[in-house]
Amino acid sequence: MEGLQQFIDFTGFANVTIPHLIMIVIGIIFIYLAIAKEYEPLLLVPIGFGILVGNIPFIENIGLQLGIYEDGSVLNYLYFGVLKGIYPPLIFLGIGAMTDFSALLSNPKLMLLGAAAQIGIFLTFITALALGFSQNAAASIGIIGGADGPTAIFLSSKLAPDLIGPIAIAAYSYMALVPVIQPPIIKLLTSKDERKIRMKPPRSVSKTEKIVFPIVGLLLTTFISPGALPLLGMLFFGNLLKESGVTKRLADTASKALIDIVTILLGLTVGASTQATTFLTSESILIFVLGAVSFMIATAGGVIFAKVMNLFLKEGNKLNPMIGAAGVSAVPDSARVVHHLGLKDDPNNYLLMHAMAPNVSGVIGSAVAAGILMGFLLHMF
């Protein structure tokens, strides 16, 4: 009888709390958005299911090693890759092996849009400081505005490991919600005529240019911001594998099998890290609010900078200012959003190629910003 009572005490029904149920509902909403609305399903399905896995109630710390925060549990081992920032560089390797930088190489001035959009990171850093967060926590929250999940996880694993859960969830949620968040901001800041601007078709880029770019890109960016080396090193390495033409097998593995495996592990463990007992705090909610603000500022920053650039560009070379919004990384969703918005106002205006340039530049920019913040805030001595 005592054994039966012990079993009943151990079931989820006996240990469930309201926060657990809230998190389970959130997990189901994530899965619904991924399947029904197709908002970043590759991310939201693992994260949503991870939230369910992480919020099954049980008695913690009785030696069964079940929970993600219990030393020695399977989930804890898998979470190690998040905590130590191992997964993000591997994701970047895959992204590099998938990315075609031709659009950027054919019109290099679009790279500045990727830089402009990083304003969201730094303005949110200031706001988070004013709200009483520590420097390290504020920087980790600010990086959500980079709209780059792996970069956000990487920086928070170094600066504020305690906040990885809410920061990762916020970053990935806003990446998934790009089609909802960005269009109103873009429409607010641009006129219909501006949205109809057609850009010059990109020039063809030689193979040599594509091979030289990852090498020089790595040298230039990481000499300035060595903190970004794990991310940018892998990004450019992956790209060289793709563009060299002699390592097709490696590029294929990096861009398919490897990135898929890491995405599954990353998504599931980040989701599971939202265990209600440690996740549902007022601090987490504040991080979500600040993340949204950061993302919006970044979008607006890119669009406004594109309009400023137009003041100095000749007729015929003008930019469609919407592509500035793609300067927040979120590859390739923000570029796709811009493309679809462009098609709404002019069904023959194809902006995808043009928007991919600031989009991939945003990936580099947010990684550089993360490296700079690490350089400022990691106290080595």
Place this chain on the structure above:
Amino acid sequence: MFDNFDLNNIIAGDGILISIVGYLIVFASLLVLSIFISRLKNILTLHQRKKLKASGHRAADYEDLDVSEEINAAIGMALYLHFAEAHDFENTVLTIKRVQKPYSPWSSKLYGLRQYPKNN
């Protein structure tokens, strides 16, 4: 949630300094990279342009070595047609070869006999 809001925290945390310097560095690094990329094409074709200039070509021939999108599309189409072997004109040689087969298994005794390979 906003109880700790205090603008002095920004000054105490070097917020302004880190943000301005950080943002400028991000901008500068991408600007340097973009300047390099914009010059990359010229650097890579420097030797080729020099060669063309030395061999007495007109300035227009070596100043812009870009291949236009239209030419690329034409080359791509030609290669595609070549490899797909799609062509407008079919040759008129008939490729059906008539084969005479006077016997059939139904009517020939030969098919019913065991045949051994002959040693020549």
